[in-house]
Amino acid sequence: MDLFDTSIQTFLTRFASSSTVLNHAIRVIAGLYTFKGFVLIPVLWWIWFKPSQRGEWEREMVVATIASGLLGLAIFRLFAHYLPFRMRPLYNPELHLHFPSGGLGTAVLPTWSSFPSDHALLWMSVATGIFLVWRGIGVLALLYTVIFICLPRVYLGWHYPTDVLAGAAIGMTITWIMTRDAVRTRFAVPILRWMHRFPGPSYAVLFVICFELVTQFDELLVLGRSVVKWL
DSSP states (O other): OOHHHHHHHHHHHHHHTTOHHHHHHHHHHHHOGGGTHHHHHHHHHHHHHSOOTTHHHHHHHHHHHHHHHHHHHHHHHHHHHHSOOOOOGGGOGGGOOOOOOTTTTTTTGGGSOOSSOHHHHHHHHHHHHHHHHOHHHHHHHHHHIIIIIIHHHHHTTSSOHHHHHHHHHHHHHHHHHHTSHHHHHHHHHHHHHHHHHOHHHHHHHHHHHHHHHHHTTHHHHHHHHHHHHHO
16 A cells, blocks of 8 residues: 555544544445435436426436446446456555444455445546536535545545545546547437437336446346356
8 A cells, every 4th residue: 555545544544533423424324325326316317307408418418427327337347357456455454454344345345356446436427427517516516426425435444545536537537538529429319319209118217227326236236146156
């Protein structure tokens, strides 16, 4: 772990030892979907349905943002598979640090590489899309993502600060590229055309996709592992 990671996590663990109430609150925030996608995804729906002279462009941007999140998760899986494994700070005995993680999430975290942070990648991607459409609310979305999604994962020892920064940078870059006119119109316009033609099934699919983003496909991953194990 480099000096940057060391200094931040040493400070946080010293600070964490002074407040059990704060530690419990941060564990709850980090462990519940309510404080992650269940805040940001409804903002995308708000943008989709709010009256606006730029309504069609805004809907293209929402489609591009959702596509960016899906692409970001796919890229994360490639990174996790092909990059060297990085042990999470919570399980690294060489750090000699005591994190206030408790039991939330610890059943699966040891087998997952720490770099990069999938939460930071996905939700900074979504927050960036919101920012590009709606600057005022987008600034709040970015701040919310940093404070309530990214920082708790460093505080609890689930990620190094550089894991979160790398994930955030990747997610923001993906969204910026996917929302450019030359890229966005190639896929968002045909999708919107299909949605106008078949609103029933298209909104049903959109709801399912948004639900899976909120949960980050956790249940599908668990189901997939169970099937593979059974086979």
